[in-house]
Amino acid sequence: MFDAYKTLNFTRRAALDEGALQKAYAAHSRAAHPDHGGDESRAAEVNAAYEILRATDKRLKHLLELAAPVDAKQWRTVPIDEGMMSLFSELGAALEASAKFIDRKLKAQTALSKALLANEEMQQRESLERIGFELDRRRKEMEAELPGLDASMDWKQLGVLQAKFAYLAKWQTQVRESLLALM
């Protein structure tokens, strides 16, 4: 099985320093890139490894697949805490409202009818930005837990966190896409 850690010469762990990762990626690219006489297939692996390791949700998933004991790998229904749940319903409502608004905005042809929508558009943006900010805050909070997990080797908790990171990543993408459509 492909091992992103091995490809970029890292030990398997949940917490990874971004600066160290970038440095390793640069060094391996320098050696592997076809521009510098490297091998195309090896360069593709270096790229794939970086792609996995830089995103926390993908990195944890990869780590679980590589190293977790069998019972921790089994598909689990992850209990999301109340805070996440309420954030999720807030997000759902905001996304739905902005989708409806974007529909109306696309139909507006004249400068005046677009101007009439400006106030609502800004309010939509504000609520999405607020949610985006909250998602980011939570992600940072969860990232701070990772070094402790590396020490305790608590695979179960790692599985839970991985699922949460995956949710957060998905929600953040949705917020970004909605904000883009609202510009």
Added chain:
Amino acid sequence: MSAILGIDLGTTHSLVGVVDSGFPILLADAEGSRLTPSVAHYAKEGAVTVGARALRQRALDPERTVSSVKRLIGRRQGEGDWKPSYDLTGIGKTPVDVSADILRHLKNIAERALEMEVSRAVITVPAYFNDAQRQATKRAGELAGLTVERILSEPTAAALAYGLDKLEERKKIAVYDLGGGTFDISILEMRDGVFQVLATAGDTQLGGDDIDRAFADWIRSQGILPSLEIIKGKMPWLRDAAETAKKKLSSHDEVTIEIPFLDSQKHLSVRTTRTDLEKIALPLIERTRRHCLRALTDANLKPDQLDEVILVGGSTRMPLVRRIVADIFGKEPNISQNPDEAVAMGAVIQAGILSGSLRNVVLLDVTPLSLGIETFGGLMNVIIPRNTTLPCKAGEMFTNAVTNQSEMLIRVLQGERELAKDNWELGRIAVLFPSGPKGSARVGVQFSLDANGILQVLTRNTATKADTVLEIQSSAVNVDDAQVEQMIAESVDHAFEDMNERIWTESRLKGEELLVAVAEALAQCGTLLIEDELHKIKSCAAQVRDSINHEPHDVKKLKAANQSLDDATQSLAVLLVERAMEAALERKLG
């Protein structure tokens, strides 16, 4: 080791250069010019001229003078709405042939300047070029007798030119590249000599050419001219005049265009101002905004996280373009790069990297478009998402759906749309199955994009572990010309029939929308307007209402009424947006 050329094969101009004793330099032709017009003239007797001499033929022999061929390369016939004034089929050339002639000319310029033979090159293409367009450019290079060592994205090349003397700096930059026929936006991160593209977006059919054409149409409508048929052959003259005037208007406020004897009796003399030009160019340039925002979103960056926005491409000389870029990114753009030469310099630098003379630079580019295959229900199944760093690979498993199925045809697609049919079809590949019961044959297929962004498909035999390259049966060529022409003709005929009805309905809907908007806007802030303005809006609105109810329908009258009401409500619209912004600010503070 022989030298590697760096070539910028542009829509309107091309350049060639080489690394000379450690420095990237551009090479001039016998006349001392580094900029070669990307124009080829094919005389009836068979003589081929390229460059400035061919450009002079454009006004004399427009049907046999080929320009902007980059807009056609790697595209299916009849695709896109750009129609050249020449007929390539009549001349007997393909876009690849013409590009090869231009490249051969550039190769000759280099060989003359360097006094030695050269056979290797790096050629730049718009970042947003798809696989077919990249392949076709590579083929043109090969036809011209060049080994194409790398197909390089233009904005990435420009970033190299910008960053070569700043290798120790860490920066996030955007390169806004608006050329003659294409637009690209790329966002890069530079650190420790690594140039990593984070995201790229663009439009391969948008550039200065489009502004020239729109401006020429406007000039024609200003000068009192006879029917279109009479001046049809003279459109290239008008286009050249429009282009010249456009360039002058970047530094002058006003230019008078004079074309003597446009038809046998009339001289054309039209006074134009920068304001006129900007009004015409604005909607075209505004189209770049959404691509910039898309690239920022994909890079997961906010505009204020960028250190610089670098402008390249001749069209970025226009003050309007600079203003719009400043508005999009919230900062003054960086104009340190020569807009015509930065991409070529970057191509030369990349040639230097490949030949080993610039060892400390690493370039990590991305694929601009998602690669996928068609799956059940005509949907696109993404295999390699856009903005994946090159080179890259991804595998898919295919299984026989019925017993003893011998092969399966897979449509390979590029694009961002959900439905397969809305994306660009690169071609089909046939996956061969060994005979066996349903579900027993499993064949792994590997899709890989090389450092040029060019696709290769491999299939691996699980038993022998042997890889076979799968031929992509391209449908980009071999489309029956007559059939395509028929299709276009039919759609045009059909369009004419219901054109009048459609224009009326569109205008009526627009008028009705305006009336509703006016009523609501006046209710919200009518009291803030001065008496005269309020009166003007009300009388314009009455005009629109009358025109909608007028029998028989008068489209012209309604359109004019809509336009007047649109104009009359301009400051009302501004007022509404201002109020919305004030309210937002209050929410922030409150």
